[in-house]
Amino acid sequence: MSSQDEQFPAAAPDPTPPSADDGMTWWYRWLCRIAGVIGGMSCAFAGLWNCVTINPLNIAAGVWMMLNAFVLFLCEAPFCCQFIEFANAVSARADRLRSWQKAAFYCGMAVFPVVLSLTLTTLFGNAIAFATGVLYGLSALGKKGDAISYARIHQQQKQMDEEKLTGSLEGQA
Helix, strand or coil: CCHHHHHCCCCCCCCCCCHHHCCCCHHHHHHHHHHHHHHHHHHHHHHHHHCCCCCHHHHHHHHHHHHHHHHHHHHHCHHHHCCCCCHHHHHHHHHCCCHHHHHHHHHHHHHHHHHHCCCHHHHHHHHHHHHHHHHHHHHHHCCCCCHHHHHHHHHHHHHHHHHHHHHHHHHHC
């Protein structure tokens, strides 16, 4: 071992595993990422358009929308922000978040400019960013069960109900 290896030991593995096993298929994960990038572009263009006015609330909503676009690009497509040193660290941290946390964050981020200034530009500009949050929220619900397992559970519940009913009738006699 060199003196440099002794000076800087290997970093311990991260105790929180990445969200690779969160139940999302590869195509759904890509769908969410693509929706995030398109939502970021939508927020950026609509935010810039919203800033071309004299109404201060529209300007504030436009600036917030451009901030939303930056956050979406930073979390979903860090390769778009190569000039920022911490982009990969932020993206890695965002990947470790659970789907419902991303859903709440993206939806909340998209609702704020609409509440600030309710115009068609803010509605349409934040619609895809909100849809990205909805996609992540749907993935947090999990996969739909198959009919066989539901039928088996229903049969077991029906059988237990019959046993309870016959047990209570025998107790009365």
